[in-house]
Amino acid sequence: MTKPLYKAVKTTLLDRIRSGDLAFGDPLPNDADLAEEFGCARLTVYRAMRELADEGYVERRRRAGTRVATRASRGVQLSIARVDEEIFARNAVYRYERLLREKAVPPAAVVTAFALKAGQKALHIRCRHWADDRVFQLEDRWINLEAVPEAAERPFLHYGPNHWLLEHVPFSEVHHDISAVCADAADAEGLKVAVGHALLRLGRTTVSKAGCITVADLKHPGELFSLCSDPQPA
Amino acid sequence: MTKPLYKAVKTTLLDRIRSGDLAFGDPLPNDADLAEEFGCARLTVYRAMRELADEGYVERRRRAGTRVATRASRGVQLSIARVDEEIFARNAVYRYERLLREKAVPPAAVVTAFALKAGQKALHIRCRHWADDRVFQLEDRWINLEAVPEAAERPFLHYGPNHWLLEHVPFSEVHHDISAVCADAADAEGLKVAVGHALLRLGRTTVSKAGCITVADLKHPGELFSLCSDPQPA
DNA sequence: CAGTGGTCTAGACCACTTC
DNA sequence: AAGTGGTCTAGACCACTGG
Numbered sequence: 416m417t418k419p420l421y422k423a424v425k426t427t428l429l430d431r432i433r434s435g436d437l438a439f440g441d442p443l444p445n446d447a448d449l450a451e452e453f454g455c456a457r458l459t460v461y462r463a464m465r466e467l468a469d470e471g472y473v474e475r476r477r478r479a480g481t482r483v484a485t486r487a488s489r490g491v492q493l494s495i496a497r498v499d500e501e502i503f504a505r506n507a508v509y510r511y512e513r514l515l516r517e518k519a520v521p522p523a524a525v526v527t528a529f530a531l532k533a534g535q536k537a538l539h540i541r542c543r544h545w546a547d548d549r550v551f552q553l554e555d556r557w558i559n560l561e562a563v564p565e566a567a568e569r570p571f572l573h574y575g576p577n578h579w580l581l582e583h584v585p586f587s588e589v590h591h592d593i594s595a596v597c598a599d600a601a602d603a604e605g606l607k608v609a610v611g612h613a614l615l616r617l618g619r620t621t622v623s624k625a626g627c628i629t630v631a632d633l634k635h636p637g638e639l640f641s642l643c644s645d646p647q648p649a
Numbered sequence: 650m651t652k653p654l655y656k657a658v659k660t661t662l663l664d665r666i667r668s669g670d671l672a673f674g675d676p677l678p679n680d681a682d683l684a685e686e687f688g689c690a691r692l693t694v695y696r697a698m699r700e701l702a703d704e705g706y707v708e709r710r711r712r713a714g715t716r717v718a719t720r721a722s723r724g725v726q727l728s729i730a731r732v733d734e735e736i737f738a739r740n741a742v743y744r745y746e747r748l749l750r751e752k753a754v755p756p757a758a759v760v761t762a763f764a765l766k767a768g769q770k771a772l773h774i775r776c777r778h779w780a781d782d783r784v785f786q787l788e789d790r791w792i793n794l795e796a797v798p799e800a801a802e803r804p805f806l807h808y809g810p811n812h813w814l815l816e817h818v819p820f821s822e823v824h825h826d827i828s829a830v831c832a833d834a835a836d837a838e839g840l841k842v843a844v845g846h847a848l849l850r851l852g853r854t855t856v857s858k859a860g861c862i863t864v865a866d867l868k869h870p871g872e873l874f875s876l877c878s879d880p881q882p883a
Numbered sequence: 884c885a886g887t888g889g890t891c892t893a894g895a896c897c898a899c900t901t902c
Numbered sequence: 903a904a905g906t907g908g909t910c911t912a913g914a915c916c917a918c919t920g921g
Binding site for chain 4: 713
Binding site: 417445446447458461464465475476477478479480481 | 904905906907908909917
């Protein structure tokens, strides 16, 4: 239960930074000196420092030493839960509904992403995710059957493709693209909102070793969904 | 130039995971055995493993060992640049324009965030950021003068409050909230778009040791701005 | 209670880069 | 060239927890 030493060192240094005691660009003592000050091994200081550097608080350079980082604009960490979990967390009843399943030639952007030959088809799914009596998310997805041929057998009638893909495709990288759009006629009908309604759109591209697996376009009514950043680590 | 040993171990293990050679939930050998396999010290394996765990690829538990993590839905890392840098990166000309500067009693939500007494005023800035001849971002910001009294002296006529705050307030935590809204009359006028236009909205709350510093409401025309996730680390 | 991961040390050497 | 951070080792002990 006792706090690890490297963490104690880390928070001590972080306090000096956050209190304004050390200003932007100010140098910190070198690792060896700090190790002596804290009465510990240099590796212990090093680990504390490396975490501070990873989190963007300090910048380290060989020979030049360690300084308080200048740009406070560090990254933002979001966690995006699965849509059914998100709805469950709101104490709403989740319901899945498939609207379309077809094999078709995808639009050009998807053909490029999947590296398909001319005229080659992919699996196209349109579905929606209800929270009680509102449509929470409208999903339009293409699945690369070259990379995931097993998907061709799946009806995706009672559960969404994302659910199945997460369990059957090995670890993959996911790229997100977040934007705001106005509902066009198809969006409006699918989401049961008026044309022109503000929508939060998530574009999601999943890439595994075998290539680009799937491209999804996920739209939420603006008033139902927002993304919040995670609390920053201590 | 030669790759550090711990990184080589890490990518070797990651390849086994990503290739599907190891499926979700499968156990990995313990650190000591892997150290023997790779012919290195246990700490080297440990460091590789810790990074894999931090990045969400594996789950480690004492006594139970290390397993391939189940939930592929790891966090999303965004980097949000300063608005002037963002505009510069698009090869557009940046221009700042202040619309309003006043000391006033803020709305209830801000009063709570700042922990102000009844009737106590804060600094209110409204401004916009142009990219060439389009309004790229409309900013509505409250600054807590209890926490940053120096801000009261600043006109914020030629540069934005964010710029100044980043340089004059010690390291702070930032919380973001991303949503899509329709432009109301004030938004429409400020952004030079039609009422009902889809806007990408960023709510940003900055908290330092001295308490909540500032609350900002940043709106972009939906078609001008989207947020992309950063590439995941190797 | 035994085996796993987590922390720590003392010492060494290396890589980089600024002085 | 010298001083900084970065990596690595061999060994040790501890904390936690599943069998």
